[in-house]
Every structure is written in C-alpha cells, then in structure tokens.
Amino acid sequence: MLEGKTFFFIGAGNICESMVKGLLSAGMVRPGEIRVSNRSNGERLNFLRNYYGIVPVTDKKTAAGESDVIILAIKPQDIFPALEELAGSIKENQLVISVLAGIPTSLIEDGLGVEVAVVRAMPNTSCAVLESATGLSAGRYTGPEQLRLAEEVFRMVGEVVIVEESLLDAVTGLSGSGPAYIYYLVEAMEKAGESAGIPRELARPLVLKTLMGAAKMLLETGEKPEVLRRQVASPNGTTMAGINELNKGNFQTTIRKAILRATHRSQELGRIIVEKQYAHQ
Numbered sequence: 162m163l164e165g166k167t168f169f170f171i172g173a174g175n176i177c178e179s180m181v182k183g184l185l186s187a188g189m190v191r192p193g194e195i196r197v198s199n200r201s202n203g204e205r206l207n208f209l210r211n212y213y214g215i216v217p218v219t220d221k222k223t224a225a226g227e228s229d230v231i232i233l234a235i236k237p238q239d240i241f242p243a244l245e246e247l248a249g250s251i252k253e254n255q256l257v258i259s260v261l262a263g264i265p266t267s268l269i270e271d272g273l274g275v276e277v278a279v280v281r282a283m284p285n286t287s288c289a290v291l292e293s294a295t296g297l298s299a300g301r302y303t304g305p306e307q308l309r310l311a312e313e314v315f316r317m318v319g320e321v322v323i324v325e326e327s328l329l330d331a332v333t334g335l336s337g338s339g340p341a342y343i344y345y346l347v348e349a350m351e352k353a354g355e356s357a358g359i360p361r362e363l364a365r366p367l368v369l370k371t372l373m374g375a376a377k378m379l380l381e382t383g384e385k386p387e388v389l390r391r392q393v394a395s396p397n398g399t400t401m402a403g404i405n406e407l408n409k410g411n412f413q414t415t416i417r418k419a420i421l422r423a424t425h426r427s428q429e430l431g432r433i434i435v436e437k438q439y440a441h442q
C-alpha cells in the first residue's frame with residue numbers, strides 16, 4: 162500500500178525529523194518521495210536535504226496538491242496560517258495526517274474546506290529508532306483504506322493503537338510526552354549515581370542498560386510490572402529501602418498528576434484554538 166507513495170511534511174521540526182529518519186531507515190520510503198517545508202528557516206531545510214536527501218519545498222500549494230500523504234507537523238498555535246496556505250490545493254483522494262497535540266480533526270477538515278480524509282496521530286520522537294508508540298483516530302471523511310494507510314505509515318516506525326478521538330489527548334499525555342518523562346528519570350538516576358560516588362561516564366551505561374533490561378523483561382516475560390518489581394525487592398533489602406523513599410515523595414501520585422496535567426494541557430490547547438476558530442467566523 163505504501164509503495165511509491167509521496168509524503169509532504171508541513172513543519173520541519175523535531176517530530177518531522179524523527180519521522181523522516183524512521184521512515185527512511187525502515188526502508189519502505191525513498192528520500193525523493195519525502196517533501197518537507199518549513200516556515201522561514203532555509204538552513205533547516207538545507208540540513209534535512211543534505212543529511213537525509215529529502216526534497217525541500219517552498220511552494221507548499223503545489224507540493225500539497227502533488228503528494229499522496231500530507232503530514233501536518235507544526236505547533237498547534239500555527240495551525241490557521243498553515244490551513245489557509247493549503248486550502249484549495251488538497252483534494253478528496255489525498256490523506257492528511259495531523260500530529261498536532263490537541264487539535265481536533267474537525268477543525269482541520271473545516272479549515273481545508275474539502276471532504277478529505279484526516280487522521281489525527283500522536284506518535285513520539287522514538288519514531289527515529291522505529292520504536293514509537295502511536296495513537297491514531299479517524300476523522301469524519303476517513304474511510305477504512307485511508308485509516309489503514311495511516312496505520313501502515315506509523316507501523317513502519319513503531320507500534321500503533323487506534324482509539325476514539327476523545328482519547329487522543331490522554332495518549333498525548335501518556336506516550337506522546339512519555340519519552341521526556343523517561344529521559345528525566347534517566348537524568349535523575351545519573352545525578353543520583355554521581356551523588357553516590359559513581360562517575361557520570363559509568364553511571365550512564367549502568368542506567369541505560371538497567372532501563373533497556375527492564376523494558377525487555379516486561380516485553381519478553383509478559384509479567385505484570387508489580388510482579389517483576391517484587392522479584393527485585395527483597396524483604397528489608399536495598400530496593401525496599403529505595404522504594405520507601407519514592408513513596409515518601411508520592412511517586413505514583415506525582416506520575417499520575419504529570420500525565421493528567423499533560424492530558425489537560427492537550428485538551429486546553431485544542432479548546433483555545435477551537436475558540437479562536439469560532440471567533441474568526
């Protein structure tokens with residue numbers, strides 16, 4: 162289904178680069194089949210062209226009209242000018258994928274002014290290493306074939322779950338933002354290792370292998386995390402002493418609050434932009 166398809170990214174930032182890197186390393190898409198535009202920074206497009214061989218685009222209308230899959234990868238706050246630039250050039254037989262946090266498919270459909278398939282996606286930057294966890298949901302004009310095409314795109318760069326659109330803000334808070342929580346944990350563990358006397362150059366590989374090993378244990382044993390945790394934590398041993406400290410800092414509550422706050426922020430971003438849309442009409 163993906164064979165020979167052409168892609169057009171609007172917005173050449175972090176998530177665009179992660180996806181481009183992943184799509185190319187998965188080997189199903191060729192650099193010449195990926196077009197990328199950015200707002201003003203020619204240097205960024207030059208870098209992406211030199212590094213990945215993608216096709217930089219300045220004439221967005223033409224590129225949008227000629228591409229099979231158009232991927233909106235701009236900040237939610239930048240959606241209106243982008244939709245205005247694209248309106249009139251996108252047709253019913255194309256597929257528009259939006260990775261924007263919070264922005265409902267209906268806003269994009271209305272802004273494009275055509276009954277085109279819009280799929281809202283929430284990947285994460287691990288697309289770059291083919292390990293994204295991506296949530297997808299279909300817009301009002303998206304048929305099963307088009308949803309399957311979107312699914313194939315994201316399956317190339319990781320795992321996909323298809324959810325109701327109402328759940329996508331929560332997916333954003335959990336797995337869209339998720340890599341940053343893990344990086345933050347790694348930062349904290351490295352610093353703690355240093356406080357305990359382990360030089361950073363040793364702390365990093367120890368932490369990373371611990372992280373990889375734990376993820377692999379979860380995946381390969383199929384055990385619940387609490388079962389694996391108990392296997393590590395001997396009664397009155399070192400792990401319990403550590404976990405008691407985490408509990409004193411309300412570890413689980415803090416993580417829950419972080420994910421819920423990120424979810425609410427996604428909802429809030431969507432609400433603000435939808436209100437702006439109504440104010441414009």
Ligand SMILES: NC(=O)C1=CN([C@@H]2O[C@H](COP(=O)(O)OP(=O)(O)OC[C@H]3O[C@@H](n4cnc5c(N)ncnc54)[C@H](O)[C@@H]3O)[C@@H](O)[C@H]2O)C=CC1
Nearest residue numbers: 172173174175176199200234235236237239243260261262
């Ligand atoms: N960074 C991440 O981990 C993830 C981000 N997202 C979503 O992806 C979107 C982009 O995020 P990032 O890549 O992190 O942002 P970014 O700020 O790195 O990149 C956005 C790019 O879009 C460009 N841009 C703005 N308006 C444009 C226009 N009209 N035409 C062409 N280019 C335009 C900007 O110049 C900028 O380079 C956001 O909506 C975010 O919610 C989704 C999943 C993960």
Ligand SMILES: O=C(O)[C@@H]1CCC=N1
Nearest residue numbers: 262285333337338339
């Ligand atoms: O922080 C953000 O708003 C975006 C959405 C998910 C990850 N990054």
